[in-house]
Amino acid sequence: MxxxxxxxxxxxxxxxxxxxxxxxxxxxxxxxxxxxxxxxxxxxxxxxxxxxxxxxxxxxxxxxxxxxxxxxxxxxxxxxxxxxxxxxxxxxxxxxxxxxxxxxxxxxxxxxxxxxxxxxxxxxxxxxxxxxxxxxxxxxxxxxxxxxVLLSKRSAREKMATFLLMLSTRYKMLGFSSTEFNLSMRRDDIANFLGLTIETVSRQLTDLSKNGIITVKQRSIHINNLHSLKEIVEPCLPQHFALAN
Amino acid sequence: MxxxxxxxxxxxxxxxxxxxxxxxxxxxxxxxxxxxxxxxxxxxxxxxxxxxxxxxxxxxxxxxxxxxxxxxxxxxxxxxxxxxxxxxxxxxxxxxxxxxxxxxxxxxxxxxxxxxxxxxxxxxxxxxxxxxxxxxxxxxxxxxxxxxVLLSKRSAREKMATFLLMLSTRYKMLGFSSTEFNLSMRRDDIANFLGLTIETVSRQLTDLSKNGIITVKQRSIHINNLHSLKEIVEPCLPQHFALAN
DNA sequence: CGAGTGATTGACACTCATCAACCCAAGTGG
DNA sequence: CCACTTGGGTTGATGAGTGTCAATCACTCG
CATH class of the missing domain: 2.60.120.10 (Jelly Rolls)
Incomplete structure (x- = not known):
């Protein structure tokens, strides 16, 4: 060891x-x-x-x-x-x-x-x-x-999309895939971080999959359409923020 | 100068x-x-x-x-x-x-x-x-x-009370009165800081005055009952937090 | 196989945002 | 000096977005 x-x-x-x-x-x-x-x-x-x-x-x-x-x-x-x-x-x-x-x-x-x-x-x-x-x-x-900024006055949808993009960006910076990764945290943790309930997080994730933007299977996330995800988040990004793609 | x-x-x-x-x-x-x-x-x-x-x-x-x-x-x-x-x-x-x-x-x-x-x-x-x-x-x-912590999962009432107590504590630390002070910010600013709307801030302030806990006149705040204010906030305070009185 | 944890889905209630009207105080100008 | 404007603040009616509660499902582990 x-x-x-x-x-x-x-x-x-x-x-x-x-x-x-x-x-x-x-x-x-x-x-x-x-x-x-x-x-x-x-x-x-x-x-x-x-x-x-x-x-x-x-x-x-x-x-x-x-x-x-x-x-x-x-x-x-x-x-x-x-x-x-x-x-x-x-x-x-x-x-x-x-x-x-x-x-x-x-x-x-x-x-x-x-x-x-x-x-x-x-x-x-x-x-x-x-x-x-x-x-x-x-x-x-x-x-x-x-x-x-995320917690204050963002809709559940915007929060969820932003969260996924944040992770995507950070993984990319680490040399991992920015479109395919496993969540290491539980739904509770995400919900709590975003100031939502676990049910709302779940609903938002299924919504995003129904729209074909992501594919979720348990903890595994596949982002099919990074662009759409960004469109959800775009209007509320701080000016300095340049998300990776 | x-x-x-x-x-x-x-x-x-x-x-x-x-x-x-x-x-x-x-x-x-x-x-x-x-x-x-x-x-x-x-x-x-x-x-x-x-x-x-x-x-x-x-x-x-x-x-x-x-x-x-x-x-x-x-x-x-x-x-x-x-x-x-x-x-x-x-x-x-x-x-x-x-x-x-x-x-x-x-x-x-x-x-x-x-x-x-x-x-x-x-x-x-x-x-x-x-x-x-x-x-x-x-x-x-x-x-x-x-x-x-304040932005995530607190009611409007708790947010408002916490905000007033935060100011009270900080003023006290500076040697000013902890129960009587003037807000230097507008209602917009408070609302925005707390993740609320200006109307909700206004309503919460009038509620608190109707209960006799505070007296509000424009920007001037008088805290009549610091104890009640703390009771509103108490259940959601981080353990380390010891508010001045 | 059953127990247990995590996640999803549905029905309903409630807080708070939205929209609109109105109030108040402090200018401003004719 | 008074009508008018303007910005900040309050109040009321309404509805949308989430939280809450409960049932069910999906996996994992012993």
Whole structure:
């Protein structure tokens, strides 16, 4: 087990360019390497950490996917985000050193742990690492803005279409197919993320298949007509947003 | 004009503890001071910057308030946040060096401009400045999480009550009254922020006044019964959230 | 095979958006 | 000085879009 992970060092990591090494010299990468703790794989439904836990690290997804959520006083969950490879989890702990969300693995996954004190220390020594961290933090903020826009005043149909397109875009960026993928999350999770009920999500998915725009079979999604999907979403896209095709 | 602003240096600034100087030595504060550009006051409805503008700085609100929003391709706006003194604007530019939101002053306001390259440079020299910046970034992320939770699956009544309590808490933190304040934003802005229509906001406000919980006269809000307001919000508060009273 | 979880479908109810009229305060101009 | 305008806000009537509840189906696993 261990050996597998040691082989995949930062220099040869598939997602290095989405991750902290981006823009660093070989020498700098090995310094970064020295503070990274490679974690054993996470299993489905395994907690990475829980809301309120003391936070010592942030975590970069290497493979697989995760879901972050907050629970209210009644234990009702609100999904905040889904994390795919190249996305950094735990930034919500920057405020007071405790995680504000819980994070759970949606499937088998691997990740790298970055101890916060050592990361900050290294950032002050390597300016381009500092920039890249800021860049990644900025990405997180933007994705939350997109989530806010999505939740506020969009129809169920628009939400669903946008969700599928978001995934499509992210998979494409990772070098996977943008038209054929498996949802790693359940309908509940999607519904909760979109501020809908599970029934509405289900109905929207069947509607989209009836129109021939997508084909759904359980968790597997095939986008037959990316163009139509975009037409549903188009009118409400922020100006900056250029979706991949 | 200028002189007024020069007098209020970071050491004597009312909001220093919410801002970057927090935790810095006197010496470090003066280094920080040297990169701060004090801006002339902003006038109501004046743009601080626009979506897509090249971003050279982030901005700390000193007095007054601002609204940030994104516009979609049809020019329809979505309000992302309201900024009060001690809150940092422009972090959405960290991703690619352009602002992702537009920001507009809601009233007469003053602010400090922090050029990003110089700030990052200084952060690598002053570890506690780096920490405090991270702390402030964390605050921004948390407030966006709260916004997400608010938008998703809350009733109009809960949204309105939460909004008032959020303002109450923030004003209290600034040393103002937590039960009596003026809204600096219009009903449109509130509605848009909460994912409601202006009519619904109006109806909720009148409902709350009919129940004697608040008194509304135009923009002025008086909270008569903070406890009732909290009871409306209580069941859906994230566990970490401790509202001031 | 039966139990259990996840997903779909249908019938109905309810919240909130929509549309329209109206109110109020603060200008503005003849 | 008063009619008129204008922008922000409130109120009322109506209906669409989703949530809710319940039954059923599809898979998986023991």
């Amino acid at each position: 261990e050996s597998i992970f040691h082989k995949t060092d930062c220099l040869h990591c598939r997602i290095a360019d989405l991750c902290l090494p981006h823009g660093l010299s070989g020498d700098e990468v090995s310094k970064l390497e020295s503070i990274v703790r490679r974690k054993l794989p996470a299993k489905p439904d395994e907690y990475l950490y829980r809301q309120q836990d003391l936070a010592h690290s942030v975590f970069m997804v290497k493979t697989g996917s995760f879901r972050s959520f907050v629970s209210d006083t009644n234990g009702v969950e609100q999904t905040i985000g889904f994390y795919l490879p190249g996305e950094l989890m735990g930034l919500d702990a920057l405020e007071n050193g405790r995680y504000h969300c819980s994070v759970i693995a949606l499937e088998s996954a691997t990740l790298c742990e970055l101890p916060l004190p050592r990361l900050q220390d290294l950032c002050s020594k390597i300016p381009s690492l500092q920039s890249q961290l800021m860049h990644i933090i900025g990405r997180e903020i933007l994705s939350e803005h997109d989530h806010i | 200028e002189s007024i602003f020069h007098k209020t240096d970071c050491l004597h600034c009312r909001i220093a503890d919410l801002c970057l100087p927090h935790g810095l030595s006197g010496d470090e504060v003066s280094k920080l001071e040297s990169i701060v550009r004090r801006k002339l006051p902003a006038k109501p409805d004046e743009y601080l910057y626009r979506q897509q503008d090249l971003a050279h700085s982030v901005f700390m609100v000193k007095t007054g308030s601002f609204r940030s929003f994104v516009s979609d391709t049809n020019g329809v706006e979505q309000t992302i946040g309201f900024y009060l003194p001690g809150e940092l604007m422009g972090l959405d530019a960290l991703e690619n060096g352009r602002y992702h939101c537009s920001v507009i002053a809601l009233e007469s306001a003053t602010l400090c401009e922090l050029p990003l390259p110089r700030l990052q440079d200084l952060c690598s020299k002053i570890p506690s400045l780096q920490s405090q910046l991270m702390h402030i970034i964390g605050r921004e992320i948390l407030s966006e999480h709260d916004h997400i």
